[in-house]
Amino acid sequence: MVAAVAALCVQGLATTAQAQYPEKPISIIYPWSPGQPFEVVLRKLSEEMAKELGQPVVINTVAGAGGKKSMVAAANAKPDGYTLVNNWVAPQIAGKLFDPSLPYDNNDFTPISGVMAIPFTMTVSKSHPANTMLEFIDWSKQESRTLNFGVCAPQSVPRLVGEQFMRVAGLKFNSIPNSGGCMSDNMTGLLNGSLDISVGIVPATQIMEGQLKHLVLLSDSPHPLAPDLATTKEVGLEIGWGSAVLGWGGLAAPAGTPDDVLVKLRNLVGRILQDEAFLKDLGPLRNMIDYKTPEDFQTLWTDTEVLLSPHVAVLKKGNN
Amino acid sequence: MTLRQREITGAIAIMVIVSFYLHLTTQIDLAFSSELETIAGPRAYPRIILVIMGALCVLLLIQSWFAQPKETSEETGEKSLVSVVLAILMLCIFASAFEPVGYIFTVPPLVFAAALLNRARNWKSAALTALISTACLLIIFRYGLNIVLPEGLLGIDWIF
Amino acid sequence: MAEFFDTITGILGLLTWTQLCFLIIGVAAGVIVGALPGVGPLLGVVMAIPFTFYMDPISSMALLMGIYQGGSYGGALSATIIGIPGTPMAAATLLDGHPMALGGRASFAVTLSTIASSFGGVLSGIVLIAVAPALASIAIKFGPSEVAAFAFLGLTTIGALSGGSAAKGWLMGFLGLLIASVGLDPVSGASRFTFGSVYLGSGISLIPLLVGLFSISEILRQIERPMRVHDTSSNVSASMEAFRTVITRPINYIRSSLMGVFIGILPGIGGVTASFLSYRAAMVFKKKGDPKFGKGNPDGVISSEAANSAVAGGALIPMLAMSIPGDPIVAVLMGGLMIQGIQPGATMFLNYPDVIDGIFAVFVLGALFILPIGLFFVRIIVVLMRLPQWAIMSVVLMISVIGTYTVAREIMDLWMLLFFGVAGYLLRKADYPLSPIVVGFVLGPIFENNFRRTGLVSQGDIVGYVADRPITLAVLVVIVLFLAFPLFNALKRKKTNIPI
Numbered sequence: 001m002v003a004a005v006a007a008l009c010v011q012g013l014a015t016t017a018q019a020q021y022p023e024k025p026i027s028i029i030y031p032w033s034p035g036q037p038f039e040v041v042l043r044k045l046s047e048e049m050a051k052e053l054g055q056p057v058v059i060n061t062v063a064g065a066g067g068k069k070s071m072v073a074a075a076n077a078k079p080d081g082y083t084l085v086n087n088w089v090a091p092q093i094a095g096k097l098f099d100p101s102l103p104y105d106n107n108d109f110t111p112i113s114g115v116m117a118i119p120f121t122m123t124v125s126k127s128h129p130a131n132t133m134l135e136f137i138d139w140s141k142q143e144s145r146t147l148n149f150g151v152c153a154p155q156s157v158p159r160l161v162g163e164q165f166m167r168v169a170g171l172k173f174n175s176i177p178n179s180g181g182c183m184s185d186n187m188t189g190l191l192n193g194s195l196d197i198s199v200g201i202v203p204a205t206q207i208m209e210g211q212l213k214h215l216v217l218l219s220d221s222p223h224p225l226a227p228d229l230a231t232t233k234e235v236g237l238e239i240g241w242g243s244a245v246l247g248w249g250g251l252a253a254p255a256g257t258p259d260d261v262l263v264k265l266r267n268l269v270g271r272i273l274q275d276e277a278f279l280k281d282l283g284p285l286r287n288m289i290d291y292k293t294p295e296d297f298q299t300l301w302t303d304t305e306v307l308l309s310p311h312v313a314v315l316k317k318g319n320n
Numbered sequence: 321m322t323l324r325q326r327e328i329t330g331a332i333a334i335m336v337i338v339s340f341y342l343h344l345t346t347q348i349d350l351a352f353s354s355e356l357e358t359i360a361g362p363r364a365y366p367r368i369i370l371v372i373m374g375a376l377c378v379l380l381l382i383q384s385w386f387a388q389p390k391e392t393s394e395e396t397g398e399k400s401l402v403s404v405v406l407a408i409l410m411l412c413i414f415a416s417a418f419e420p421v422g423y424i425f426t427v428p429p430l431v432f433a434a435a436l437l438n439r440a441r442n443w444k445s446a447a448l449t450a451l452i453s454t455a456c457l458l459i460i461f462r463y464g465l466n467i468v469l470p471e472g473l474l475g476i477d478w479i480f
Numbered sequence: 481m482a483e484f485f486d487t488i489t490g491i492l493g494l495l496t497w498t499q500l501c502f503l504i505i506g507v508a509a510g511v512i513v514g515a516l517p518g519v520g521p522l523l524g525v526v527m528a529i530p531f532t533f534y535m536d537p538i539s540s541m542a543l544l545m546g547i548y549q550g551g552s553y554g555g556a557l558s559a560t561i562i563g564i565p566g567t568p569m570a571a572a573t574l575l576d577g578h579p580m581a582l583g584g585r586a587s588f589a590v591t592l593s594t595i596a597s598s599f600g601g602v603l604s605g606i607v608l609i610a611v612a613p614a615l616a617s618i619a620i621k622f623g624p625s626e627v628a629a630f631a632f633l634g635l636t637t638i639g640a641l642s643g644g645s646a647a648k649g650w651l652m653g654f655l656g657l658l659i660a661s662v663g664l665d666p667v668s669g670a671s672r673f674t675f676g677s678v679y680l681g682s683g684i685s686l687i688p689l690l691v692g693l694f695s696i697s698e699i700l701r702q703i704e705r706p707m708r709v710h711d712t713s714s715n716v717s718a719s720m721e722a723f724r725t726v727i728t729r730p731i732n733y734i735r736s737s738l739m740g741v742f743i744g745i746l747p748g749i750g751g752v753t754a755s756f757l758s759y760r761a762a763m764v765f766k767k768k769g770d771p772k773f774g775k776g777n778p779d780g781v782i783s784s785e786a787a788n789s790a791v792a793g794g795a796l797i798p799m800l801a802m803s804i805p806g807d808p809i810v811a812v813l814m815g816g817l818m819i820q821g822i823q824p825g826a827t828m829f830l831n832y833p834d835v836i837d838g839i840f841a842v843f844v845l846g847a848l849f850i851l852p853i854g855l856f857f858v859r860i861i862v863v864l865m866r867l868p869q870w871a872i873m874s875v876v877l878m879i880s881v882i883g884t885y886t887v888a889r890e891i892m893d894l895w896m897l898l899f900f901g902v903a904g905y906l907l908r909k910a911d912y913p914l915s916p917i918v919v920g921f922v923l924g925p926i927f928e929n930n931f932r933r934t935g936l937v938s939q940g941d942i943v944g945y946v947a948d949r950p951i952t953l954a955v956l957v958v959i960v961l962f963l964a965f966p967l968f969n970a971l972k973r974k975k976t977n978i979p980i
Contacts, residue, residue, distance in 0.1 A: 033821050060889070064682025065664065072678050098352070098669060103678070148937050154352060154669035176936045179666030179929055184823050184831065191827070194623040194937045211830060316351050323911055330910030334651065341658070344673055353668035362665040365928060366672060369657050376651040383647060400704045407703050408902055411696070411881075415894040418885065427878060434877045437703050438870035446870075453875045457882055469882070 021081055021261050025056040028251070029077075029085040031070035033063045038249060041116060041285055042086055048272045066153060067091035068102060075104035079254040081261035084112065088249040089157050093304045097312040098155040106301050109252040110262060113269045114292025114300065118247040119223045120161050121214040123200030125190040133169070133216040133235045136197065140171055149173040150186040150198030157246055160311040161218050161239070162199030168237050187212060201247065202226045219243055224287040241307045245290065248304075250297055266294050324384055331380045338374045342367065403437050410434070422472020428454045494834075494841045495538065502539045503842055506546020507849045508857065513547065514554020515865045516872055517564040518702060521551020522915075525812045526690045527876065529819070530883030537820040538838035542846070544816050545792075545839070548809050549846045552751060552789050553597035553854060556781075558865055560589045569751035569788040572759040576773065576780030583776060591722035592778055593785040594854030596733065600786035601847025603737040604744065604793025609840045611745075613829060615801035620826035624937060625946050627802070628930035629955035631923045634804040636962050649916050652907075656920020657927070659684050666929050667936070679892045686815040687887050688896035689921060693914050695880040696901025699873050701908055706869060717859065725778050732762055732782050740787035744794020744807075751788040751807070758787035789850075793843065800824055800836065803926055808915035811922040 028046055032038060039059070046057040062070040067090050074085035087109060096102050122133065130136035140147055149166060151159035154177035166173045176195060178185035189195035190212060200214060202225040217226060220233040221243040232239055251269060253262065272278050273291040282289065292300060348363045414430045428450040435446035461469055495503075506528070513524030524547045532540035555570030560577035573593060580589035622630075635653050662673045663683030674680035726733075736758040743754040762783035763773050771777050791807070798804045803825035805811035817824050822832055829836055884897045904914055938945030946952050 033819075036821065062888070062890075064888075065678055066682075068678055069682055101676075146939055148939075154665070154667055174936065174939055176933060177667050177669070178933070179664070179925065184827055185929070187831075188620075188825075188827050189624075189933075192621050192623045194933065326910040330907065330912060333906075334655070341673065348665070348672055349670040350668070352670065353665075362668045362670045362672065365665075365932065366658065366661050369654055369661065373651060373654045373658065376647050376654065379647045380645070380651065383645065403703050404700050404905070407700055408898070411898050411901070414881070415891065415898055418894065419891050423882075427882065430881070431874045431878050434699070434874035435870050438699075438873045439706055440870045440874075441868065446874075449871050449874060453878055457878060461882070461886065469886070 021258075021264060022053050022055040024082060025058055026053070026082050026084065027058045027060040029070045029074050029083065030059045030061050031063060031067035031086060031088060031091060033061070037285055037288065038086075038116060041282065041288060044278070044282060045115065045269070045272060048278055049268060052268055052272075065091075066095055066155070068095050071095075071102075071104050074252070074254055075108040077254050079256035079258075081253065081257050081265070084251055084253050084265070085109070086115075086249060087252040089246060089304055090153075093301065094155060094157045094160065094308060094312070097305065097309050106305070108255050110255050110257055111294040111297040111301070112251040112253055112262065112265050113273065113294060114248060114250040114290060114297040115269075115273065116249045116288045117245040117290035118201050118288060119225065119245050120158050120218040120247060121200045121202060121226070121229065122162070122165065122197060122216050122218065123186070123190065123212050123214050124197050125193075126211055126213055128213070130215065131213070133230065133237070136215055137169055137171065140196075145172075147171055147173045147196040148189075148194060149175050150189045150195040151175050151177050152183075152186070152199065153177060153179060157308070158199045158201070160308050160315075161246055163315075164239050164311055165216075165218055165232070165237070168239050202229075219245055244300070244303065244307070246304055246307070248290065248292075248300060250292065262294075324387070327384050328381060331377045331384070335374060335377045338370050338377065342370050342374075345370070407434070407437050410437075418472075419470050420472055423458065423469035424454075424471075425473060427457070494837050495542075495845075499536075499539045499542050499838070499842070500845075502535065503542035503546045503846055504849060504853075506543040507550040507846050508546075508853055510547035510550020510552075511554040511557070511850070511853055511857075511861055512550075512864055513566075514551035514570075515557040515566045515861055516554075516867075517558050517562070517566050518698065518869065519872065519876065520555070520567045521548055522809050522812070523694050523698065523876070524551050525809055525816075526694050527879050527883060529687055529690065529812065529816055530887045532816055533819055533887045537817065537822055537832070537835045538842065540816055540820060541813070541835070541839050542842045544813050545842055546846045546849075548792055548813065549601055549789065549843075549850060550853070551809075552601075552792055553593065553785070553850050554861070555788075556593035556597065556785055557590060557858070557861060560593065560781075561586055561862060562865065567751075569755055569791075570784070571752065572755040572784035572788075573781055575759070575784075576775070576777045579774070579776040580781070585719075585776070587717050587719040588722050588725075588778075589776075589781055590858060591719040591855065592725065592781045594851060594858075595722065595726050596736075596782045596785035597789040597854070598847055598851040599733050600737040600740055600789035601792065601850060602844055603734070603786075604741045604790035605840070605844040605847055606793075607738075607741045608793040608796055608843060612797045612800050613836075615797060616826040616829040619802045620830075622802075622826070622951065623949065624930040624933035625949055625952040626955065628927055628934055629952050629959070630802055630804055631927035631930065633955055633959050633962070634798075635920060635923050635927065636959055648912050652913055653916040653920040656917040656922075657924045659689065659917070660921045660924025661928065666925070667932050679890075684896065684921075685888070685893060686819070686921070687884050688893045689900050690812060690815070690918060691880045691884050692897045692900025693904035693917060695876060696897060697904030697908055697914070699877050699880075700901065700905040702869065702873055726782075729767075729779060729782060732765070732779050733786055735761060735765075736783040736786035737790040740790025741794040743787070744791035745797050751791045754791045755784040755788040758783040789847070796839075796843070800828065800839070801826060805919060805922055808918050811918045814922055 028042065030039060030042060043059060046059055050057040062073045067088055070085060071087065071091045074083065077083035092106070096105060124130065124136065130139045149162065151162055153159070159175065159177065163175060176189065183201060186195065186198035186200065190198055200212070202214070214226065214229050216235050217223060217229045217231050218239060220231055220238065222229070222231055223245065253265070270291065270293065273289060279286040279289060345363050345366050350362060353362050410430065410433050414426055417426050431450035431453055432446050435449055436443065440446035458469065509528070510521060510524055513519045514521050525544050528543055528547055532543055535543070551567065552569060555565050555567030556573045556577060558564050558566035559570040559574035560581045563574065563578045565571045565574050577589040577593060580586065662680055664670070664681060665672055671681060739758040739761065740754045743757065759780060762779040766773065767779065770779065773780050795807050795810045799810045799814050803814065803823065805814050814824055822828060822835060881894065881897065885894055887893065907914060934945065935942055
């Protein structure tokens with residue numbers, strides 16, 4: 001028993017000396033409930049990281065409250081490099097803009113790298129007469145009524161992006177938020193006719209092939225996930241943030257993580273995400289990968305905040 | 321207490337909770353609510369539920385007031401009520417100790433105590449049940465499902 | 481014949497070995513928990529839910545539905561052998577099964593129940609496979625007003641028909657709705673009843689609620705008042721005589737199973753009513769020369785068991801096609817699907833056709849597995865059934881607590897578990913039914929989302945909107961009838977004098 005305690009002490013001392021990071025398993029806090037494609041990507045990435053680091057990298061799901069629980073957990077974690085977080089725009093930027101009282105902000109996190117980005121689209125039911133965005137706008141002019149517009153969660157990025165597009169397109173709309181899985185509720189609404197149009201995301205809608213169609217990609221440049229889809233620029237309606245894809249997620253560490261640990265992780269993740277073999281292994285999911293250097297990733301945080309905050313303000317004022 | 325008294329106490333307790341929650345609905349933030357919600361906005365929806373609950377409580381109270389007194393169900397012995405309170409206390413202690421102290425030091429005592437409170441034959445068989453079942457569950461989680469249970473005191477963090 | 485084998489291999493081909501294993505484990509565990517008095521299939525499914533968090537959807541459903549099916553049958557074992565229905569559904573089986581066991585014919589009674597359960601399950605599985613997709617293809621056109629109306633219909637019937645007084649049932653159903661409303665408002669995103677806590681911001685989790693209400697409160701109740709068990713201590717094995725008896729009564733099998741399926745489809749009525757109603761029907765068609773009902777009539781055992789096993793298939797139909805659970809166990813199964821990120825309902829048939837097929841395959845196979853498990857492992861199960869109650873309950877406590885914690889590794893979940901355990905114990909003491917809480921909780925978000933969507937989609941003119949929708953109007957009329965007919969009350973009071 002004494003020997004065992006002594007052994008534990010020695011092991012413990014070695015940890016403080018930071019002999020060689022990592023000394024024990026690393027956990028990545030993951031914010032969504034199981035069954036999403038993001039988890040597959042993250043899992044592959046963590047397996048690859050574990051191979052290089054020689055320690056297991058485990059995914060620790062802390063789902064709930066639109067991902068905010070994960071951000072709280074990460075902000076409170078010890079900044080020793082053994083707890084990382086898969087940070088997403090929804091809880092980190094949008095959630096914070098809607099509810100400034102949340103106990104975290106951008107300064108609580110240090111970027112490691114941008115990992116994924118999912119572009120939003122405007123989507124209608126397959127049976128809708130319009131086949132392009134411009135046809136849809138014509139159609140709605142003939143209908144001359146307020147359109148029922150399916151958005152995702154009430155305080156979400158897709159809602160902000162989608163509503164901005166509807167305003168730019170000059171469409172009269174009535175936002176219908178939902179609390180369930182963002183896409184499944186929108187799909188149901190489009191199929192049963194209670195929604196005229198909804199915001200969508202390319203990967204989710206691919207599952208529903210044959211039921212829905214995308215009219216436009218909410219970005220100025222085409223995305224590898226949907227190379228043939230018309231962009232806002234091609235349609236002639238610019239939503240005002242160029243080619244930025246606002247549905248991003250990446251890896252971050254709690255602020256205060258030692259620099260040598262950060263450098264090691266940044267180099268490693270950057271190398272994996274640009275490795276052709278790794279990308280090939282992901283299959284169709286590779287198109288979700290959007291590697292960003294730590295500097296670019298951090299800039300994206302502040303850019304997104306600047307881009308989204310006026311739209312949150314519109315929502316708040318418009319309804320009071 | 322007879323069953324009828326307990327029914328009435330229950331209905332009154334639920335009434336109290338309902339009025340407290342009705343008060344809480346006034347604090348729900350309306351900043352982002354849609355003006356189209358004429359029927360049930362963020363405050364109205366929970367209020368509808370609460371008002372119906374309150375009405376049902378009143379109905380229940382009236383019902384049990386006029387109902388024929390049911391046959392008196394058996395009284396709870398004082399000793400067994402003490403056991404129930406002890407069981408709740410035991411679970412509270414367990415919940416506060418589980419993460420800091422760890423699986424191995426908290427679960428066997430919990431099962432042991434639960435067995436005793438459930439009138440185990442003797443303390444030896446209770447202890448045996450506790451040890452065997454805890455070990456089985458640990459093996460299932462650790463090696464079957466690959467889930468690590470809290471190590472608590474056995475973890476390295478304890479030293480520093 | 482060749483075609484038949486092709487179909488069978490087709491079904492088997494849908495499942496992996498892991499999934500098949502989980503199904504067998506599920507059925508076996510279900511038979512055991514069903515046979516243990518004071519545990520039962522609902523508690524069994526509740527205890528298994530945390531483990532499914534780490535499984536694929538079909539494995540998870542295999543385990544849970546196996547427990548559901550095995551548990552519906554397992555009650556017959558304890559009803560027959562020790563004279564206590566392990567589940568309320570087996571109460572009608574007891575009427576004739578226990579006298580048989582007392583007369584030294586326990587093997588005969590158990591074999592009859594086994595064949596009846598298996599048959600009822602398979603038949604209801606066939607109805608499930610035939611009806612659910614058809615219903616789903618209609619339900620996909622349902623707008624928010626229809627879904628809200630159906631969800632409310634489910635709530636009213638369940639509240640009205642779940643034992644005790646109707647007002648209590650409804651009160652508990654609405655309590656479930658209230659618990660479901662904790663968290664973020666689905667339309668505005670405002671926090672409701674969260675006391676500023678991010679933990680409550682994600683709402684009350686299903687697992688601590690369920691395990692607390694059913695498992696912890698049951699343990700507390702048994703600590704207060706232990707369960708007494710009287711044993712007929714008979715030896716049990718498969719009986720050839722039972723097989724011969726079965727062949728001569730095919731009509732009873734089919735009639736009872738079909739009654740079970742249809743009662744299962746109606747939300748809220750459930751296995752207890754089904755087994756008693758088909759027992760009544762069997763009394764009407766009594767065969768000459770059979771022993772009296774209540775004195776060991778084989779048709780009594782067959783009708784009750786075939787019906788209560790067939791309820792499972794029926795109850796799954798509205799859950800899968802319309803996300804409206806037909807009984808509390810199905811509400812838990814639905815929670816199990818939602819844990820997997822799958823929202824049951826018409827779109828599930830489009831988005832997850834493989835999971836639907838897997839569920840169908842698992843259901844039919846599960847019903848078939850009851851036969852070998854019931855016949856060949858019955859001795860082991862009988863031994864387990866005689867384990868001391870204190871040992872069973874302390875192990876149930878351990879599994880409940882650890883299972884709940886591991887789902888999210890969140891210590892707050894343990895405190896919620898404790899909270900709902902004490903609340904459930906107090907509600908039981910005051911004779912309030914707990915099942916409607918679960919149904920209300922599971923239906924709550926569906927009802928609220930669609931109810932409030934109706935308001936938004938109609939753009940302020942909700943009356944005009946609903947007036948244009950005949951299905952919504954029809955369902956509303958049925959709801960009014962349900963609420964207005966005190967007749968249902970009278971009916972219920974006769975049938976379900978067994979506490980659920």
